[in-house]
Amino acid sequence: MNIERGGAVYFTHHELRCPATGIAKLVPQFAIWLLELRLAYGRPMVVNSCCRSKAHNMEVGGHERSLHVFDKPHHPVGGTAAIDIAWPGSTFDKVDLLRHALELGWSVGVAPWGVHLDRRDLAGLAQNAFGY
Numbered sequence: 001m002n003i004e005r006g007g008a009v010y011f012t013h014h015e016l017r018c019p020a021t022g023i024a025k026l027v028p029q030f031a032i033w034l035l036e037l038r039l040a041y042g043r044p045m046v047v048n049s050c051c052r053s054k055a056h057n058m059e060v061g062g063h064e065r066s067l068h069v070f071d072k073p074h075h076p077v078g079g080t081a082a083i084d085i086a087w088p089g090s091t092f093d094k095v096d097l098l099r100h101a102l103e104l105g106w107s108v109g110v111a112p113w114g115v116h117l118d119r120r121d122l123a124g125l126a127q128n129a130f131g132y
Contacts, residue, residue: 003031003038010038015047016083018070020056025070025079027122033104034083037117040100043093048084048114067118075123082118102129 001024003011017024052068065074067082109116111132
């Protein structure tokens with residue numbers, strides 16, 4: 001599964017898949033929202049992590065209620081609803097990514113390595129911004 005539009009590929013299966021299982025299972029609307037964010041941001045986004053099996057999530061120290069988990073999820077939303085993106089180079093690019101994400105309804109977690117983006121609204125949770 002690639003996320004593409006008009007022949008351009010914005011996210012590849014390889015980027016989105018669980019490294020342990022090779023499976024990329026997204027909440028159906030998640031791919032649309034991710035493409036919308038990428039188009040609004042207008043610059044490449046480097047994926048650190050997206051889909052995770054429950055076992056892989058535990059191995060990497062992920063939260064037990066993580067929206068990255070597509071199998072045996074705490075929140076049964078139908079697939080992965082979270083992605084981690086590496087920070088872009090400039091401060092302007094970082095602020096611009098956060099601005100677009102928040103305006104489009106994403107929850108954001110700011111960390112030294114980059115930004116966690118999720119659609120916790122799918123699980124009935126309020127939009128949030130937080131730090132690691």
